[in-house]
Amino acid sequence: MAGQRGTAKSTLVRAFALMAHGELPVTLPINATDDRVVGGWRLDALMRGETLEQPGLLEEAHDKGILYVDEVNLLDDHVVNIILDVVSTGQLSVQREGLAAARQLDFGLVGTMNPEEGGLRPQLLDRFGLMVTAADLDTDARHRMIRTVLAFEEARARDTSEWLTDAERDNAAVRDRLRAARERFAQVDVPDPVLRLCAEAAGRLDAVGQRGEIVATHAARALAALEGAERVEPRHLLRVLPPALRHRRPEAAHGGTFDWGPDDHARIKDLFDAG
Numbered sequence: 001m002a003g004q005r006g007t008a009k010s011t012l013v014r015a016f017a018l019m020a021h022g023e024l025p026v027t028l029p030i031n032a033t034d035d036r037v038v039g040g041w042r043l044d045a046l047m048r049g050e051t052l053e054q055p056g057l058l059e060e061a062h063d064k065g066i067l068y069v070d071e072v073n074l075l076d077d078h079v080v081n082i083i084l085d086v087v088s089t090g091q092l093s094v095q096r097e098g099l100a101a102a103r104q105l106d107f108g109l110v111g112t113m114n115p116e117e118g119g120l121r122p123q124l125l126d127r128f129g130l131m132v133t134a135a136d137l138d139t140d141a142r143h144r145m146i147r148t149v150l151a152f153e154e155a156r157a158r159d160t161s162e163w164l165t166d167a168e169r170d171n172a173a174v175r176d177r178l179r180a181a182r183e184r185f186a187q188v189d190v191p192d193p194v195l196r197l198c199a200e201a202a203g204r205l206d207a208v209g210q211r212g213e214i215v216a217t218h219a220a221r222a223l224a225a226l227e228g229a230e231r232v233e234p235r236h237l238l239r240v241l242p243p244a245l246r247h248r249r250p251e252a253a254h255g256g257t258f259d260w261g262p263d264d265h266a267r268i269k270d271l272f273d274a275g
Contacts, residue, residue, distance in 0.1 A: 001112045002258050003134025008145075009112040010070055012134075016110075017066050019171045020178055025066035025110065026057055030074055037082055038094050039101075058083075058092055061107035072111030073120045080124050083109065087127055115258070125252075129215040130243040133258055181225040188224050189231040190217060198237055201268045205241075207248045216244035238272050 001009050017025040028037070039056030061067035067083075069075060086092050086105055094101045111128065113120060137145065155161030195217065202213045217232075219240035224232045242260040252258050 001110075001132050001134060002115050003112070004114055004116065007134035009134055010068075013066075013068050013110050013112060017064075017068070019174050021065040022171075022175065023064055025068040026061040026064050026107075028057055028067055028069045028075075028079075030071055030076075032057065032079060034078075034082075037079055038092060056092075058086055058105055058107070059103065062103075062105040064107075066108045066110055069109070069111040071113060071117070072124070073113040073115075073118045075124075077121070080121060084123060084127060125247055126209065126211060128247065130219060130240075131247040131258060132243050133246075133260075177226060181222060184225040184228070185222060188221050188229065190221055191231060194220070194232050194234060194237055197234055197271055198241075200271055201237075201241055202245060204267045204271070205245050205264065206250055207245050208250060209248065212245045212248040216240050219244055234272050238268075241268070 001012065003009050014024055017023065035054070035056070037056050037058060039054055039059060058067065069083075087109055090104055090106060092101075092103045092105050109127065111120075111124075151163055155163045198213050198216050198220075202210075202216070207213070216237060220232045220236040223236045223240060224230075227236075229236070242264070246252065246258050246260045246264075
């Protein structure tokens with residue numbers, strides 16, 4: 001997620017994790033050491049002459065579902081390489097300081113950044129399947145935001161609140177829908193004409209590489225599963241193309257804007273009008 005300071009990027013990520021997994025994400029600090037990221041030996045045990053392994057943040061993310069990196073564009077290149085290797089292979093291999101281990105890991109990687117503070121390495125940018133931007137709010141949305149924040153603060157101050165109970169009930173309902181969609185995902189049909197449509201749209205938008213088309217296809221399939229549809233339709237694909245491709249165009253891959261505007265939609269509009 002890209003956006004300026006104060007646009008609630010971290011709040012949105014944590015709220016999403018609570019909604020989807022029922023707990024907060026594992027947060028990777030910008031200054032995290034190798035020991036903290038991949039694991040090592042517990043220092044308190046070493047001081048007692050014992051050798052006990054200390055799981056790293058990547059293993060914790062495997063258990064909790066999401067690894068969250070705030071200011072991901074400022075992350076040390078060495079740590080970036082470690083994360084890229086684990087995300088691409090699904091395996092964490094540790095060979096250091098007498099510790100030899102290999103573990104299969106699977107987690108979602110979520111990052112937030114302020115583009116004004118620097119760009120993101122193309123290798124890491126490519127690993128994020130979907131990208132959204134924090135857009136400016138209109139007056140009505142700002143009004144709802146203020147009311148929601150005040151309601152939350154008042155509910156937290158009272159410690160018990162019907163408002164919080166209702167919110168958790170809503171979260172649980174969404175969580176159940178997501179679980180059901182995951183179970184249906186493999187049964188959702190993706191017709192070949194939709195695949196062709198995806199390829200044509202990616203070509204029109206000058207998407208760099210082919211990862212964008214694959215991500216868009218998976219995202220459209222997931223959306224169809226969430227809606228309970230038996231097959232992916234063009235409308236599903238159209239909804240997911242902006243987050244799947246906005247960061248894969250040449251200008252974005254070389255530090256440009258992640259914006260998606262009317263001109264982008266106009267380049268592919270006739271494809272979907274025909275479908």
